[in-house]
Amino acid sequence: MSTVVPDQPVLTAQGVQVTFSSANSQLEAVAEATLTVMPNEFVGLIGPSGCGKSTLLRVLGGLMPPSAGEVLFEGQPLRGPQRKIGFVFQKANLMPWRNALRNVTLPLELAGVPLAEARERGRALLELVGLADFCDAQPRDLSGGMQQRVALARALVYDPAVLLLDEPFGALDALTREKMNAELLRIWQARRKTVIIVTHDIQEAVILCDRVIPMTSRPGRLKEEIIVDLPRPRSLDLLTSPRFSALAAELRRSLG
Numbered sequence: 060m061s062t063v064v065p066d067q068p069v070l071t072a073q074g075v076q077v078t079f080s081s082a083n084s085q086l087e088a089v090a091e092a093t094l095t096v097m098p099n100e101f102v103g104l105i106g107p108s109g110c111g112k113s114t115l116l117r118v119l120g121g122l123m124p125p126s127a128g129e130v131l132f133e134g135q136p137l138r139g140p141q142r143k144i145g146f147v148f149q150k151a152n153l154m155p156w157r158n159a160l161r162n163v164t165l166p167l168e169l170a171g172v173p174l175a176e177a178r179e180r181g182r183a184l185l186e187l188v189g190l191a192d193f194c195d196a197q198p199r200d201l202s203g204g205m206q207q208r209v210a211l212a213r214a215l216v217y218d219p220a221v222l223l224l225d226e227p228f229g230a231l232d233a234l235t236r237e238k239m240n241a242e243l244l245r246i247w248q249a250r251r252k253t254v255i256i257v258t259h260d261i262q263e264a265v266i267l268c269d270r271v272i273p274m275t276s277r278p279g280r281l282k283e284e285i286i287v288d289l290p291r292p293r294s295l296d297l298l299t300s301p302r303f304s305a306l307a308a309e310l311r312r313s314l315g
């Protein structure tokens with residue numbers, strides 16, 4: 060289990076800047092990002108393509124160091140990837156020769172967890188993401204949405220405190236994406252986590268998040284956040300509510 064201290068931030072970014080340098084050019088990807096994320100919050104980062112969302116998320120997950128500034132995870136400087144921080148990317152990146160279950164158990168197998176225990180945990184997670192009957196399926200036989208469910212189960216395998224989602228449903232068609240949003244709401248309700256999701260979809264940001272932080276175009280800066288005061292637990296029924304429409308309009312205005 061994760062060691063969540065209720066009133067202590069899980070993740071803090073202080074003056075995070077990222078500049079990519081090569082021999083003859085410099086590209087400023089993230090201009091300045093300061094944010095604090097509390098336990099079990101669901102936070103959205105939204106902005107135009109290329110504005111530095113993925114870069115910022117990678118820094119928040121310890122996958123790359125910032126050029127300036129600092130990230131704290133559970134109060135300590137973040138120095139690299141952590142088991143307590145799970146990632147899901149736009150591409151599921153499943154091992155094509157391993158079935159769904161063995162993709163989920165792979166991190167556990169690599170960590171030396173006995174196979175029987177790994178399989179038990181993997182099965183429970185596939186059940187959680189609605190794939191109980193697909194443990195033996197090969198990735199090529201799964202739809203895009205199902206592959207992302209497997210990736211989500213794999214990201215949950217260490218029971219991380221934080222889940223970082225980088226446009227996890229960005230490659231899916233609109234209807235499948237809506238369905239996955241509903242699934243993610245259900246899973247989050249069942250296994251409370253701190254979640255940061257990167258998206259460029261206004262509807263997705265509003266239906267999922269407690270607050271959404273719009274970003275400017277590159278170099279990305281965080282704009283004033285929008286608090287999403289829709290009641291929880293949420294369902295897709297909210298998509299037709301006046302409050303949802305008002306929040307979506309406010310977010311659209313902020314994105315300009």
Ligand code: ADP
Pocket residue numbers: 079086087088106107108109110111112113114115277
């Ligand atoms: P987003 O996720 O918002 O679409 P990214 O964070 O992927 O944006 O990229 C922000 C900018 O940084 C883009 O201009 C991209 O080309 C550039 N960039 C991203 N990763 C690298 C890298 N490893 N080396 C050089 N430039 C990069």
Ligand code: MG
Pocket residue numbers: 112113114225226
């Ligand atoms: Mg990106």
